[in-house]
Amino acid sequence: MKNYYFIWIALLLALGGCENDPYLYNDVARLWLSGDEEQGATTDSLFYSFSLYDFDVTEADLNLVVNLTGRAVDVERTFRLDVVDSLTNVPAEAYAIAEAVFPANAFQAIVPVTVQRSVAGLDLSKENAKLTLRIIPGGDFEAGAEEVETYSLVWCDYLVQPDSWSVINYYIGPFSQARYKFIIDHTGYTEFDEFNGDYNKIFWLQGVLNECLEEYNADPANAGRPEGWPYQNDNGDPLQFGPGLDA
Numbered sequence: 740m741k742n743y744y745f746i747w748i749a750l751l752l753a754l755g756g757c758e759n760d761p762y763l764y765n766d767v768a769r770l771w772l773s774g775d776e777e778q779g780a781t782t783d784s785l786f787y788s789f790s791l792y793d794f795d796v797t798e799a800d801l802n803l804v805v806n807l808t809g810r811a812v813d814v815e816r817t818f819r820l821d822v823v824d825s826l827t828n829v830p831a832e833a834y835a836i837a838e839a840v841f842p843a844n845a846f847q848a849i850v851p852v853t854v855q856r857s858v859a860g861l862d863l864s865k866e867n868a869k870l871t872l873r874i875i876p877g878g879d880f881e882a883g884a885e886e887v888e889t890y891s892l893v894w895c896d897y898l899v900q901p902d903s904w905s906v907i908n909y910y911i912g913p914f915s916q917a918r919y920k921f922i923i924d925h926t927g928y929t930e931f932d933e934f935n936g937d938y939n940k941i942f943w944l945q946g947v948l949n950e951c952l953e954e955y956n957a958d959p960a961n962a963g964r965p966e967g968w969p970y971q972n973d974n975g976d977p978l979q980f981g982p983g984l985d986a
Contacts, residue, residue, distance in 0.1 A: 768809035770818055770841075770874045771883030772890035775802035775849070784891040789856045789863070790898045790920070791929060800851040801892045803872060805839075807846045808883060816841045819875035820850070823889055826871035833858045834870050834892075841880075854894050863896035898923075903931040910941050911948065912984040915973040917966070925951040948980040 774780025778787065778801060785801055792799075805818070818839050835853040842848060858868050873889040876882040900914040912918055922928055926947060934941050955961055956969040956977075970978045974986055 767881055768879055769881045769883045771806050771887035773804045773806060775804055778802060784893055787894040788899055789896045797856045798853055800853050803850040803852055805848040805850060811844050811846055813843050815843050816879045818880050820872050821875045823871040823873050827869060829858050829868045829870055852892055867893050867895045869893045901930050906931045906935045907941060910945055910982050911980050917972045917978055945980055
């Protein structure tokens with residue numbers, strides 16, 4: 740009997756501890772932030788490059804994901820977001836945050852944040868814009884654990900080397916802004932995982948790129964274009980595609 744008594748006391752203490760643990764499910768409605776996985780979000784930030792799109796794309800919607808730990812209810816509820824100034828380098832004119840409303844019977848809300856391609860005081864062709872948001876506790880919701888209380892949206896106007904570039908690096912050439920832009924403009928590829936181990940497809944890509952490059956360089960109408968004529972690599976040398984290139 741004595742053993743059962745101590746087991747019961749230990750169980751009560753454990754349950755009491757769970758009520759105060761922000762990582763575990765309980766009746767306290769807590770919100771925490773993440774990003775849209777379809778937009779390439781990571782645990783603490785979402786990175787977006789305008790250079791993947793034409794110059795007429797002047798703004799973009801980056802999705803902030805607001806997650807609920809606790810009980811969903813059958814009515815809409817509002818919540819509040821705040822800008823973390825110490826982790827933000829853009830003025831208020833550089834972004835617009837949509838209405839912060841949590842849907843009824845839901846455990847997740849999407850808040851689009853519209854960001855501008857041109858930001859006063861920043862050269863996004865060389866540096867990043869960063870907006871960091873956090874949950875303001877109060878009303879119907881409390882904030883989640885500290886490490887997921889804030890989330891950063893980061894954007895730029897230069898091309899960022901994708902992880903999958905290593906798949907084509909030897910056969911196409913080392914990463915450069917010019918080489919990546921040419922691939923995007925002429926094939927539409929921004930990722931190269933599907934080429935992994937498929938050498939026939941890699942050689943096909945190599946051939947397509949060299950054919951397109953030859954056509955570009957043979958057309959006098961391209962003289963005066965910012966890409967150069969012949970098409971220039973980042974270092975000013977003529978762009979090339981092929982195995983064993985140093986730049």
